[in-house]
Amino acid sequence: MKAAVIVFPGSNCDRDLAVAFREAGFDVSMVWHKDTALPQGVDIVGIPGGFSYGDYLRCGAIAAQSPICRAVADHAGRGGYAVGICNGFQVLTETGLLPGALLRNAGLKYICRTVGLRVETAASVYTEGYTAGQVIDIPIAHHDGNYFADDETVAALRGEDRIAFSYADNPNGSVGDIAGILSANRRVLGMMPHPERASDARHGGTDGTAMFRALGTALAPA
Numbered sequence: 635m636k637a638a639v640i641v642f643p644g645s646n647c648d649r650d651l652a653v654a655f656r657e658a659g660f661d662v663s664m665v666w667h668k669d670t671a672l673p674q675g676v677d678i679v680g681i682p683g684g685f686s687y688g689d690y691l692r693c694g695a696i697a698a699q700s701p702i703c704r705a706v707a708d709h710a711g712r713g714g715y716a717v718g719i720c721n722g723f724q725v726l727t728e729t730g731l732l733p734g735a736l737l738r739n740a741g742l743k744y745i746c747r748t749v750g751l752r753v754e755t756a757a758s759v760y761t762e763g764y765t766a767g768q769v770i771d772i773p774i775a776h777h778d779g780n781y782f783a784d785d786e787t788v789a790a791l792r793g794e795d796r797i798a799f800s801y802a803d804n805p806n807g808s809v810g811d812i813a814g815i816l817s818a819n820r821r822v823l824g825m826m827p828h829p830e831r832a833s834d835a836r837h838g839g840t841d842g843t844a845m846f847r848a849l850g851t852a853l854a855p856a
């Protein structure tokens with residue numbers, strides 16, 4: 635099983651994400667934003683958190699135009715798996731691979747703390763290690779985590795069971811308390827909270843481990 639973690643100037647969760655993938659059994663390649671192709675045979679792409687290009691012009695906006703994002707879009711277009719965490723979620727909305735946008739937090743402040751996250755669906759390779767309705771503790775660290783989509787889009791996400799996670803106690807003003815969403819084929823996940831930061835008891839929590847473990851199981855060769 636192969637994972638690729640994309641590295642932009644300003645990424646700061648790339649190595650944490652690589653460790654989480656490795657512990658779930660993936661071979662991990664770090665892929666520079668200027669590369670034009672993913673390594674051969676990649677099963678899943680991870681777009682990590684951080685401050686790509688210093689968050690200019692908007693979080694994820696410049697990263698979305700990088701050469702590697704074209705390859706990521708092709709990979710997703712062929713039905714490949716991709717997960718974007720925090721800044722990675724912002725990149726996925728900026729590339730149009732996921733609907734909606736991440737706006738400035740309603741309180742206009744950067745928020746860095748652990749929050750309760752409700753697993754809305756267990757029907758994805760990312761969430762099948764949880765049960766629907768389960769509340770897990772996962773850290774957030776962002777200033778632009780306020781998910782917005784129009785009513786029609788939110789209704790479609792809800793109707794198609796594509797809301798992966800919601801906040802138990804909305805910290806940032808996200809519409810419908812949405813913290814993470816799936817693509818129509820359920821293979822692309824974007825989420826603001828950081829499961830890779832909750833994958834080692836020494837870092838204060840392990841509720842994120844089940845996500846990577848489930849991925850390792852689902853993507854393992856038959």
Ligand SMILES: NC(=O)CC[C@H](N)C(=O)O
Binds near residue numbers: 686693776
């Ligand atoms: N931790 C992150 O990925 C932060 C994302 C982005 N820089 C923000 O603050 O909203």
